[in-house]
Every structure is written in structure tokens, then in C-alpha cells.
Amino acid sequence: MKEATVWPGILAGIVAAMLTAAPVAAQKKYDLGASDTEIKIGQTMPYSGPASSYGTIGQSMAAYFEKINAEGGVNGRKIKFISYDDAFSPPKTVEQTRKLVESDEVLFVAASLGTAPNVAVQKYLNSRKVPQLLVASGATRWSDPKNFPWTMGWQPSYQAEGAALARYSLSARPGAKIGILYQNDDSGKDYVKGFKAGLGEAIRQIVAETSYEVTDPTVDSQVVALKTAGADVFFLHANPRFTAQAIRRAYELNWRPATIIASVGASVGTALAPAGLEKSIGSVTAAYLKDPTDKMWENDKAYLDWLAFMKQWYPRGSLTDGSNVYGYSLAQTIVLVLKKCGDDLTRENVMKQAASLKDVELPMLLPGIRINTSSEDFFPIEDMRLARFDGTSWVLMNDPDGKP
Template sequence: MPAVTGKLAAASIVLALFAASTSTASAQKKYDTGATDTEIKVGNIMPYSGPASAYGVIGRTEAAYFKKINEEGGINGRKINFISYDDAYSPPKTVEQARKLVESDEVLFIFNSLGTPPNSAIQKYMNSKKVPQLFVATGATKWNDPQNFPWTMGWQPNYQSETQIYAKWLLKNKPEAKIAVLFQNDDYGKDYLKGLKDGLGAKAASMIVAEESYETSEPTIDSHIVKLKATGADVFMNITTPKFAAQAIKKNAEIGWKPLHFLNNVSSSVGSVLKPAGFENAQDIVSAAYLKDTTDKQWDNDPGMKEYLAFMTKYFPEGDKMDSYTVTGYGVAQTLVQVLKQCGDDLTRENVMKQAANLKDFRTEVLLPGIKINTSPTDFAPISSLQLQRFKGEQWELFGDVISADVGG
């Protein structure tokens, strides 16, 4: 009998240890709506149609990248269920789609939704629901405001940083410039304009000779270009989204206006802007970059670029490798994967934001050398450096140093 009792005691100890280890394992796994042992539901909103549809390829690239991740076993054993909807760049539609994603689809968070007006329309809703609005696809400065909007974070360099860099360059190299500005009449356009004025400082009033705004509902911006040419400006600050950027480049050539042309980074894609506008019309345009350009021969033997091209060939063969928006989609998707890896088995919305605000010198290999992603609980601006580039032949040529231009939220 004593031997049996001993065996029973040993068995009960084993069972107790097993139960303890099981409860520890389950205690380590923490989920909010949208996450399980097998799945992470990620919401996304893109303008697959409408005036900003050139950006839709970003969402398609992300879908392809998550397919790759899922085929390779997912993240910590979980597959990404990527649910992406079209809002046609219309804020009321964005609100509708965000509600659908959060309340019907029950996603863990919304990732990389595109556009300043669309994201502005859902920012308060997302923060009141305490659902991450993560790595929004817009460079508006206001996404870096963790104190007031702790559930919203940007990804790309902010617009004010970019035009401040242009302003610094002009003050140094062309201090007597007469600047004509064309800008989209919304938060995105006004943010860029503010950066330019702040960068020029006291000289803004004398250097900016004309400001023309346009609405995204306008079929063409040709009349605005004609008006700006009439001012005699020798610098053109082109703050437009892809469709209108291509129109502006074409119209400048058509009417023989040849100012020093600065084109905002959001419309610097060779594939979807400069090629349609005509390479011959785009010569010597200046822009700023933070990502590698597939058309730049210096990256031909770059391991990161080779990885990106191999991904495109296998998972998104119908995508345009020359389109910088596919590079953008790839880079931001890789950043999200890093955040989710850091989350481990704690897939709560709070921990997703905590990990997104804890990126240290992270690099997706499509970033330019010298540019790293860093965030903290008080800094929601992952990328804050850019390098100037000039369009030559059929590609951008980088010049100068990588410039950091932090602008607070």
C-alpha cells in the first residue's frame, strides 16, 4: 500500500506541475478583439478608386507581403488576416469603413490607412475606441502627438520637415528666389505650406510671390499653372498628389514655364507620376527621398533591393517595380511585422502601441543608408530624415547629405 500511495503522490505532483505550467502559458498569452492563437486581424483603408487611386498599389503590396509572411508560417505562429477597403479618398467613406473594420470585422487595429483628410476624419473615433491607428500613410505633423492622440502614429517623414529642408536649401543656394506655390486645399497641402513658411522664416513674405490652392474634385489644375507662370516666379513648389503632379509637370512643359521645380515626396514616383508626365518634361525636378529607388543603378547589387525585387517577382508579379509606392508598401509592412514580433504573445491593443513606440534603430532594407526608424513613448515620428534628389534621364539622382529635420507634433 505505501508504494501505491507514493505513486499517487508522485502522479498528483506531476499533474500539479503540469497545471501550473499550463496556467503560466495561458497567462502569458493576452489577446484583445482581433487576435487569437492562430490569427491577427489587421484592418486597412486605401483609395483604390477616386482622385488618389495611384496610392492604391500600397495596399496591394501590403496584401502581397502579408501573404508571403503567412506562407512562411506567420508571426509567432499566427497568420495575418489583412482586410482592406476602398474609401475613394473620401473622408465620410473612411468613417464608414473604419466603423465596419472596428465594429463588424473586429480587427485588432487599423494599419496604414491613407491620406490626411481621411485619417483626420477617423482620428478621434479611433482614439475614443482605444484602437490603434498605426503607421498612417500620410506625413501630416499632427500624427506625432502622443499626449493628445496616444492611439495614432505616423510612419513616413512629416511634410513640414520636407518643405523646411527645401526652404533651407533655397535660403543657402537661391536667396533671391521668387516662389510660386501650388497646394492641395486640405490639411495635407496646408501642412507642407506651413513647413515652407517656417523654413523661410522672416523671408517667407518676400520670397513667396503666389499661392494657388486646388480641390481634389477639380478635373485639371491647368488654369492654376497658367496663373502661377504669369507671376514671373523662378521657383515652383509643387504640393500635389500624383494625378495633379503629373498634370502640373505636363502643363509646365506645354506652356514653356521652366522654374526650379520642387516636387513633394508623396508624388515622386517614377512609375506613376514622372513616366506618365513624360521623362523629357521632368528633367531637373528636385524632390526628397527616404527610400531606395528601384530605377537607381547604384542599388543593382544591393542585398535589400534584391530581396524586394525577388518578393515582387514571386508575390506581386503584376505590380510595377518602378513604382515607389510598392517600395513604400513593402517598407511599412516590414515595420509592422517587426512590431508584431516584438508583441510576442501579448496581442492587446495597448501592447501593439507600446511596441510601436519602442522601435530602436530598426531598418527595413529599402530605407536609404543612414536612415533608421526610432520611436519612443514621447516620439511618434518613426522616420525623420531625408536626402535631396534631382531627376536626370529616367531616374532620380541623390545629392547632398542625409538631413534630419525633426518637427514636433
């Protein structure tokens, strides 16, 4: 048998190519919080305190990550999700966030809830170059990549939503007398700023404007003041607990204004049901996620998949609380970003991949609404649709003027 001949120059070239290619193929990059087997993600969430109704967001996210881990994880790595209670108290948020970064050594912080709590740690996380990813708040400051390159929002901005709701109210009741109740923090001020911008010259139609603190026991006196001022349109920005109180109190006073409810307080399960569903009939809100109480989705595959997820992985979670759709969708976004990172699990690459999402269609986003980000745009979701409450669920309207 004739032996094959390999010329020395060719052999040297083959060996050199192998030596060059091998490290590239096997190259992995990790920052603190990532390894061959694990990805650590941190979060603060109000599991107690005045905003505890939102705690289910963290629990639904934890359940989704548990599901992902059971299916093999992300690129072969299991997610270790560390979610601490901050009771919606900024000083507590600072304490818990420092623990996540300095003791738990998470790769990044994701979907921590609340405007004031996240403001309290924004500079700290950016100074440490730790991603503050997909903040669970619609404050405009989460899309400021020039000054805060490590902070990114997720949901539509409160200002944009407020403006859209104001335009609807003018269309529905051009000569309305408007009363406003809002939470006295950056989130409430953002909503009011957007609402006033949407009113334009009609801002003079605001007859009363009042606020509440999250530590207040009730908003009864504020609702009385708005009724006394003669308002016939009620713009209500509040968390679910205070939304329920405001709706109930207005009904008790026999005050029947056209009610416009900010999306953050529009959950059927945690706001409208406790107030009494019949008291909110005709109210309008803005939406970007499928409402689990809306019968139009009862045969929708995405809804059925969410329902199956809830029953298997989060059976104690409410099927009428939109916050569980919110948490599920947030977790899906995080998993998508991690998949895009591949084996480069550095904090810099996490932000790079989060800032390069193109036309992402999450299952529970409303049809036509997509996630898009860039190095200049840190608001992944920017579109919303109006919906009217029919006594059972939020029913989508077909156009911006609110016509059915």
C-alpha cells in the first residue's frame, strides 16, 4: 500500500489553523454571577408593604425560571433567581440591592419594581456597571442611555400613556371638567405630566388635582375633594389597593364621573374586583398585554399556554390578575436576552444584547405590539391600545378615539 505524503509546509499550516481555531470555538466569557452551570439574577420586589399586590410579579417570574430550569436552562445553564422583599421602601431597596451585588454577586438586577425604589439604586448600579435591566416601572428616566447606560426599562412610558388617555378623554368628552388623583412620587408625576401634555390647551379644564402618599391609610378625602370640585372626568393613577379604594368611595358618594384608570392600577383581580366589578363599568385604560379576563382570548394559543403555565408552575397565582401576565412576559424577555448572550455572559454583553432586540413578538403582548431596542432607545415597548371595562373584563377598542 502506498503511503500518503504530507508536505511539511501543509502540515504546519493545518496545525497552525487548528491551534488558532480551537480557542475561538471554546471561548467563554464570564463576569461575576455566571459560570458553565449557573446564571445568577437579582431583584427587589414589594412582597410586603403598601404595594404588596405587585409581589405576584416576582413570584410569577420565579415560577417561569423554574420551568426553564426544568427544561434544561438557558444554553445549558440554570437560572438562580434571587428576589428580595424591599416593602416598596427605597432605603430597603438600597440595602437589598447592595446585598445582591456585593454578597450574592449576581450577574445583573432584573425587573425590580417601582419608580422610587429603582431611582434610589440607579446611580449605584450604574457606577458598579451592573445592568439594571427591564425595570418594572414606566418612568421616562429608564431610557437615558447617555447618562445611565446600565439602566433599561420595559413597559411603555407613563408620560406616553398619560398623553394617550388625555387625548381619549378630550375626544369622548370635549368640554369635560377633569379631576386628577395620583401617587405622590416620580411615577405619578410622570403620568400627570403626560396627561397634561395630551390635553394641550384644554389643560384649563382641570378643576382639581390631588395626590396621596403610599403610606396613607385611605384616599377617601381626596375623592371627596374631586367630587366637590365638580369633576365629571376622573383620571386615576394609583396602585391596585388605592385604585380599589377610590372607585369604591366614588360609588358610595354617588359620584359617577367618566373614569380613566392608569394601567398600573387596572388589574381586574386586585383592583376592580375588590372595589366591586359593577362600580367600574365603562372605565377606560390603556393596555399592551392580553388581559386574562377578556373572553376574546379564551381560544388563543398564547393565553392557553399561559394558563397551562399558571396551573402547573404557579397554581396559587390569580388567573384574573394581569400582573401575572406581566411577570411571565418579563421573564420571557430576560430568557431571550440570555439566549442571545450565548457563552459571553459578561455584564457588557448582557446590555449589548438587551439593546439589540428587533421586532420581538412575545406571546402575551397584544397583536401588533413588538419589542424593539437600540443603543439610543431603552424603551422596549412603546405602543398601547385603549380598552373599556364591561363589568367582567377589559375589552379592546378599535381606534384611538375609543370607538368600539
